[in-house]
Amino acid sequence: MRAGKPYIVALIGASGLLGRAVAAELARADSAKSWRVVLTARSRADAQNTRLDLLDHDAVRVFLRALEPDAIVVAAAERRPDVCENDPALARALNVDALRVIASEARALGAWVLSISxxxxxxxxxxxxSPDDAPAPLNAYGRSKLEGERALLEADPSSCVLRLPLLYGPFADWSESAVTSLTPAIVKSADPTNPPASMDAWATRYPTFTPDVAVVIRGMLEHRAQGAPLSGIAHWSGDEPMTKFDIAQRIARVLKVHAKLVAQRTPTDATPRPRDCHLDSGRLEALGIGRRTPFDIAIAGLLANRADVPHRRNQ
Structure with missing residues (x-):
């Protein structure tokens, strides 16, 4: 931290599912009293967010040089596996090339970068x-994120990568998370005139609440702001294993609908996906960083009193 000056954090991708949670956490944290957090967004820029298109490398350079941040959190990416598979050039542009530009500028400015993977x-x-285990991605999304990790750490070894699993949290649209996106089909299946909804019961996931991840990211920023090194790769994950079929059953219980769900026990996605990528979070836990909200509590809070929950005919 520069003497006499606030600790400046640039949060890139502040309008997304994770970015909003991080912005909210940083705004209410005690550290916010001495920090200045600058939010950026591409398609949802508003009075709170500076418009920044990561594909415009010159604009990224101008923004960072003018701001001179102490830390940069990169929460923006192309994270839809099917989109990455069908448009690998776009995946590379956002997940690799843009990150390399940010890393290069950050190193010149002496800023610490935390990138989400x-x-x-x-x-x-x-x-x-564990963070030291050898990666072996199965799809274009995983490959682009791995290449982005390497581009960041090669450009600036003092930077850090935070790998995360399936995320869910306060959402603007049902489709923002692969957890909440199940809800319309769950409710639709409860209508006696509709067929059952098929839900994947093959892959084990570890749903992770974005407000919890925001606490983790705040902890990492505070750790770094105090002058302690934090570089390389770290993991954070929820600790409740469940398939999408399990998730759907829990959502149905929260909504009190008699959903007709069928367990699909073989993979059906056009884009290959891994079966179980449970991440060991021990590195951050050893630093006293972390928080986990039980899934049933978190999902109940998210779905409570939502005016846009699809009509439940069987209640």
């Missing part, structure tokens, strides 16, 4: 995975 850098065959 994914459990999909692993093939899911030998969980749990």
């Amino acid at each position: 994914t459990d999909y850098v692993f093939d899911g065959a030998s969980p749990p995975y």
